[in-house]
Amino acid sequence: MTYRGQKSMVPLQSFYPYLAIIFLLFHVLHLSSIEAQNDGFTIKLFRKTSNNIQNIVQAPINAYIGQHLMEIYIGTPPIKITGLVDTGSDLIWIQCAPCLGCYKQIKPMFDPLKSSTYNNISCDSPLCHKLDTGVCSPEKRCNYTYGYGDNSLTKGVLAQDTATFTSNTGKPVSLSRFLFGCGHNNTGGFNDHEMGLIGLGGGPTSLISQIGPLFGGKKFSQCLVPFLTDIKISSRMSFGKGSQVLGNGVVTTPLVPREKDTSYFVTLLGISVEDTYFPMNSTIGKANMLVDSGTPPILLPQQLYDKVFAEVRNKVALKPITDDPSLGTQLCYRTQTNLKGPTLTFHFVGANVLLTPIQTFIPPTPQTKGIFCLAIYNRTNSDPGVYGNFAQSNYLIGFDLDRQVVSFKPTDCTKQ
Known part of the structure; x- marks a missing residue:
């Protein structure tokens, strides 16, 4: 077992109503750690507008009962995923059908069979070989297990698919072969609006490490709304070039x-x-x-x-x-x-x-x-x-x- 970063997530169910859970260890034990290769991406970039407004890759984020959810789209055709925003861990994962042991979510689970661009990572892939403790399934798929300090756990297969983001100009940005965990057994303190988790740490499998170098650097900014803000009110997360925090008061x-x-x-x-x-x-x-x-x-x-x-x-x-x-x-x-x-x-x-x-x-x-x-x-x-x-x-x-x-x-x- 090795560490790849830290995880201090105390999900809503751990914070409310049982506040004692907050005192649990916040270190994440990454039972398996994964590494992605940025050169595996294909990017569909939008054109610049005629007035030369800078295009910034963005994603909406909303508050929900003590946590914050970010919207991204996965698959072809693209399916909207709302994942918990977490700067304390690295892996991106979503609940996938069929799910043998999953927590309840209000929206349908992502079905890999319905995406024409979905691919499981093979045990023979260099991506799987970079796992410290890779597990090969009987079907020769690259399985993963990823645990958190509150005893939440996700298990599934490492996969790639097309991910789509928006921008400040409203144009879509699509990335093929986007690396994430397709979770088929997910347990712990997650709420029904969370379809997975968006790891924003500095490790090689995080969202920032995967897309940052493609859009002007490993940098991002967030603006989180206060607790109990209406979930219909969105703020934004920005990535790469143009996401710097500048101006008076910084x-x-x-x-x-x-x-x-x-x-x-x-x-x-x-x-x-x-x-x-x-x-x-x-x-x-x-x-x-x-x-x-x-x-x-x-x-x-x-x-x-x-x-x-x-x-x-x-x-x-x-x-x-x-x-x-x-x-x-x-x-x-x-x-x-x-x-x-x-x-x-x-x-x-x-x-x-x-x-x-x-x-x-x-x-x-x-x-x-x-x-x-x-x-x-x-x-x-x-x-x-x-x-x-x-x-x-x-x-x-x-x-x-x-x-x-x-x-x-x-x-x-x-x-x-």
């Missing part, structure tokens, strides 16, 4: 590589609650926070968490809820309007990122009315912290793997 922090890791780690120096600063434990070192769109809350080392928790409690004028056992040790308040709590500033190396209550206080369940809880939790082990998707909302965030930086720009993502 702050940038370096990515810090970790051995055998393909996820996005940065260094947190400390956190300010209003004007009160709490430093990160100096013994923890660099690469102490994972920027992960697949985990909803923020996870902090115990020592820093205790200080931030106490100071936030001191700053909120309301009385915390103490008579609801279902809330456990969470810091929660009853209010019929958005909580008027303190701002928090995350001090990364070279970048101060301000968070308001819309990013730090979240209802304990999607159905709960009039209760808001601090969406920051403690880590009782030595693993790095997690900068989850609640905190990432309403920021245009750019991941530039070529320059090895992450950039943040305050943005109303509901208007992107």
Whole structure:
């Protein structure tokens, strides 16, 4: 067994209503790891418009109960797939018929037999040979197994098909021989809107590694809408050239590589609650926070968490809820309007990122009315912290793997 990157995804079913699941290990154990070859693609590029507007490859993303879903099209004819957006893992996979042990999804599963461009990867293929622990089926297909830290699991066959994306000009961009997992046995904490998962890590099988070099570099940007935003409201993810985060208000922090890791780690120096600063434990070192769109809350080392928790409690004028056992040790308040709590500033190396209550206080369940809880939790082990998707909302965030930086720009993502 080997690691190919990290995975910290805590899916909705793990976050609601059983918040204790958040404390599970977020490391992903990639029981098999896969490598793709970019030179295997054929790309159908759109023409430039007459006014020379730059064409940027994009995909819509929507919020759904603590996670974010991206739209891509797979197959010929193309079938719309909505996959969980996850910067904490690499493999792209979708649920495929026939599915012997799959979670429920509201839309029909992708049927490989109905796509004229679908191909299973053979055991003899160089792609399959690059698996650290490749498994050959009796039919000589390249099988895969991919696991996550919350015990979710996908099993299936490594495959290629045509993938289609849109652009800022509305023109389609099609890529043949797009590598992904066709999952025939998928279990764990996935919701019924998730038809699979879009791995956006830095590993060779991720979406960025497969398409980035073809469109101007391994870089992408995302703008995640806040929790409970209407699923009909879309923001966007942009890839390659033109996806850089630029302009006034942009702050940038370096990515810090970790051995055998393909996820996005940065260094947190400390956190300010209003004007009160709490430093990160100096013994923890660099690469102490994972920027992960697949985990909803923020996870902090115990020592820093205790200080931030106490100071936030001191700053909120309301009385915390103490008579609801279902809330456990969470810091929660009853209010019929958005909580008027303190701002928090995350001090990364070279970048101060301000968070308001819309990013730090979240209802304990999607159905709960009039209760808001601090969406920051403690880590009782030595693993790095997690900068989850609640905190990432309403920021245009750019991941530039070529320059090895992450950039943040305050943005109303509901208007992107």
